[in-house]
Amino acid sequence: MENDVNVDVLVVGAGPAGLAAAVAARKAGCRDVRILERDDAPGGILQQCIHNGFGLHRFKEELTGPEYAQRFIDAVEEEKIPVQCRTMVLDISPDRVVTAMSPEYGIQQFKAKAVVLAMGCRERPRGALMIPGTRPAGVYTAGTAQRLVNMEGLMPGKRVVILGSGDIGLIMARRMTFEGAKVLACVEIMPYSSGLKRNIVQCLDDYGIPLLLNHTVVDIQGRERVEGVTVAKVDEKRQPVPGSEIHYDCDTLLLSVGLLPENELSKTAGVKLSPVTSGAVVDDTMQTSVPGVFACGNVLHVHDLVDFVSQESEEAGRAAWAYASGSSKTAESYTAVLDGFGVRGCVPQKIGKTGADDKVAVSFRPGGVFRDAEWRIRDGENVLFKRKGRILTPGESIHVELPRKLFAESESVTVEVVQEGVSK
Amino acid sequence: MTCIGCPMGCQLDVTKEADGTITVKGAGCGRGVIYGKQEAVAPQRMVTALMPVKGRSRPLSVKTATAVPKEKIGDVLAAIAAKCADAPVKIGDVLIADVCGTGVSIVATSNAR
Ligand SMILES: Cc1cc2nc3c(=O)[nH]c(=O)nc-3n(C[C@H](O)[C@H](O)[C@H](O)COP(=O)(O)OP(=O)(O)OC[C@H]3O[C@@H](n4cnc5c(N)ncnc54)[C@H](O)[C@@H]3O)c2cc1C
Ligand code: SF4
Numbered sequence: 001m002e003n004d005v006n007v008d009v010l011v012v013g014a015g016p017a018g019l020a021a022a023v024a025a026r027k028a029g030c031r032d033v034r035i036l037e038r039d040d041a042p043g044g045i046l047q048q049c050i051h052n053g054f055g056l057h058r059f060k061e062e063l064t065g066p067e068y069a070q071r072f073i074d075a076v077e078e079e080k081i082p083v084q085c086r087t088m089v090l091d092i093s094p095d096r097v098v099t100a101m102s103p104e105y106g107i108q109q110f111k112a113k114a115v116v117l118a119m120g121c122r123e124r125p126r127g128a129l130m131i132p133g134t135r136p137a138g139v140y141t142a143g144t145a146q147r148l149v150n151m152e153g154l155m156p157g158k159r160v161v162i163l164g165s166g167d168i169g170l171i172m173a174r175r176m177t178f179e180g181a182k183v184l185a186c187v188e189i190m191p192y193s194s195g196l197k198r199n200i201v202q203c204l205d206d207y208g209i210p211l212l213l214n215h216t217v218v219d220i221q222g223r224e225r226v227e228g229v230t231v232a233k234v235d236e237k238r239q240p241v242p243g244s245e246i247h248y249d250c251d252t253l254l255l256s257v258g259l260l261p262e263n264e265l266s267k268t269a270g271v272k273l274s275p276v277t278s279g280a281v282v283d284d285t286m287q288t289s290v291p292g293v294f295a296c297g298n299v300l301h302v303h304d305l306v307d308f309v310s311q312e313s314e315e316a317g318r319a320a321w322a323y324a325s326g327s328s329k330t331a332e333s334y335t336a337v338l339d340g341f342g343v344r345g346c347v348p349q350k351i352g353k354t355g356a357d358d359k360v361a362v363s364f365r366p367g368g369v370f371r372d373a374e375w376r377i378r379d380g381e382n383v384l385f386k387r388k389g390r391i392l393t394p395g396e397s398i399h400v401e402l403p404r405k406l407f408a409e410s411e412s413v414t415v416e417v418v419q420e421g422v423s424k
Numbered sequence: 425m426t427c428i429g430c431p432m433g434c435q436l437d438v439t440k441e442a443d444g445t446i447t448v449k450g451a452g453c454g455r456g457v458i459y460g461k462q463e464a465v466a467p468q469r470m471v472t473a474l475m476p477v478k479g480r481s482r483p484l485s486v487k488t489a490t491a492v493p494k495e496k497i498g499d500v501l502a503a504i505a506a507k508c509a510d511a512p513v514k515i516g517d518v519l520i521a522d523v524c525g526t527g528v529s530i531v532a533t534s535n536a537r
Contacts, residue, residue: 038430039535047534050472050473050485050487050533050534051472052472052487061532064472064487064533066484066485066515066533066534067515067534070534149474150474150485151481151482152482153474153476153481153483178473187501195430196428196429196431197426197427197428197430197432197433198428200426200433201425201428202428203425204467205426206494208467260527260531275475366445371432385429390430390432390452390453391430391431391432393431395431396431
């Protein structure tokens with residue numbers, strides 16, 4: 001292969017997002033699409049998620065992560081789409097020259113007519129947490145521990161405390177129990193868990209692991225290796241309550257405190273990012289602020305269900321090919337989609353008043369726990385759409401498909417939660 | 425017990441009457457009643473785990489083909505750990521036919537070439 005390559009659609013990342021985007025571009029007619037992946041095999045984060053619960057929406061069956069990924073890997077192979085692994089993308093210029101490095105080819109430059117960003121997300125590291133104390137070995141993010149246990153067959157420790165009750169932490173509580181570890185507690189600073197009820201019951205309750213809400217880790221003991229942690233209750237301001245400390249003897253602390261889209265590359269391309277989602281600002285075709293650069297999957301916003309990753313990524317793949325082939329009908333004007341009360345991170349942030357599809361997908365995350373609430377989309381006083389929910393929680397993002405014409409008359413719309421008939 | 429049907433997480437109060445009928449109180453909807461009965465009579469879980477592969481350091485991910493009785497989870501895990509798969513293995517290959525007398529098989533969820 002040459003080191004200067006022209007390509008129609010170039011996809012960065014071979015997780016479920018990148019795989020689905022590439023297949024969709026091909027099916028739409030793109031003969032020259034390729035994927036670059038830094039890992040030594042495609043599949044992304046799903047390869048380490050050996051638990052079941054994937055694909056209920058898409059395939060109407062409960063698959064494990066590797067099984068879900070394999071369906072898309074098979075589709076990519078069937079379409080003979082080249083996936084270049086062990087290739088780290090280093091830079092993307094605003095005019096879509098993508099620089100990558102690999103042991104096989106050294107430095108390569110790809111001149112792409114369209115680029116799809118599908119780099120996924122990373123975990124919030126400990127540094128962002130401000131836990132005082134020394135930094136002994138034995139502190140892992142839950143995802144790192146998942147990789148060690150599920151891919152390498154290694155156990156990080158025997159007595160474990162988990163900070164944060166996100167789904168990855170909950171899943172790891174059960175995994176480590178299965179592998180013979182004692183999980184002492186799962187500690188959550190908020191008054192609610194961001195994990196699924198199903199995971200709380202089947203990963204904690206089933207094994208008698210306590211979930212301590214309104215608690216946090218205030219101290220880590222041990223010089224070389226973690227020897228214990230101190231947990232304390234927090235007040236309404238999330239400040240530790242003196243005198244409420246509980247001590248646990250443990251050799252491992254897992255952090256499951258959230259995910260962040262991996263957008264270093266997007267920044268090099270000059271893509272405008274949203275401070276709320278930490279992902280790109282996009283229109284309903286997943287096009288970013290840089291023409292010809294699209295984003296999808298966890299790099300765009302953190303998803304809890306991979307099914308929606310696949311759906312969104314197919315849209316991005318089709319739109320990328322439309323752009324590359326010069327057949328895209330760029331909208332002349334847009335409707336801005338704004339976050340209102342109780343709503344965080346609407347995607348897309350703008351919807352074209354005209355477009356190839358009659359339907360547009362909108363998603364957001366509730367900003368808190370709301371019972372018997374309603375969420376709605378309004379333009380000024382004019383309510384365009386509303387839906388009741390028995391419960392809205394930050395752990396379950398909302399996805400809807402709506403007719404494009406719903407938005408066509410509006411300069412901007414606000415998505416908000418209304419509780420008991422009063423909005424704020 | 426807590427219903428897992430949706431994020432409401434209703435606290436279910438399940439009682440067995442003398443005549444064998446089961447009543448579920450506290451469910452916010454019908455799904456909770458069904459779940460409460462199932463959990464009271466015969467709780468079941470899917471099990472996913474890792475099985476060693478002969479001559480490899482990387483284990484193979486596996487699952488129970490359908491849910492197994494909850495109290496069998498420990499035995500099922502031990503049976504999986506005690507077995508060693510022979511590569512190559514394809515997704516869906518049966519590795520243990522009837523695990524621990526449950527009538528459920530253990531199948532591969534990833535490929536080992
Ligand atoms: C631990 C965990 C548990 C989850 N559990 C569930 C669940 O139970 N059910 C469910 O439905 N969903 C679950 N999800 C969510 C789902 O797995 C993700 O939404 C999905 O994997 C996201 O796909 P992606 O392609 O956007 O990202 P990823 O799968 O992360 O793929 C991104 C890919 O890009 C590559 N990459 C990144 N940067 C570069 C670069 N510079 N150059 C080249 N390649 C690069 C990475 O190596 C990776 O392969 C879970 C997610 C995590 C993290
Ligand atoms: S009973 Fe119904 S409302 Fe209550 S948690 Fe179960 S599914 Fe949700």
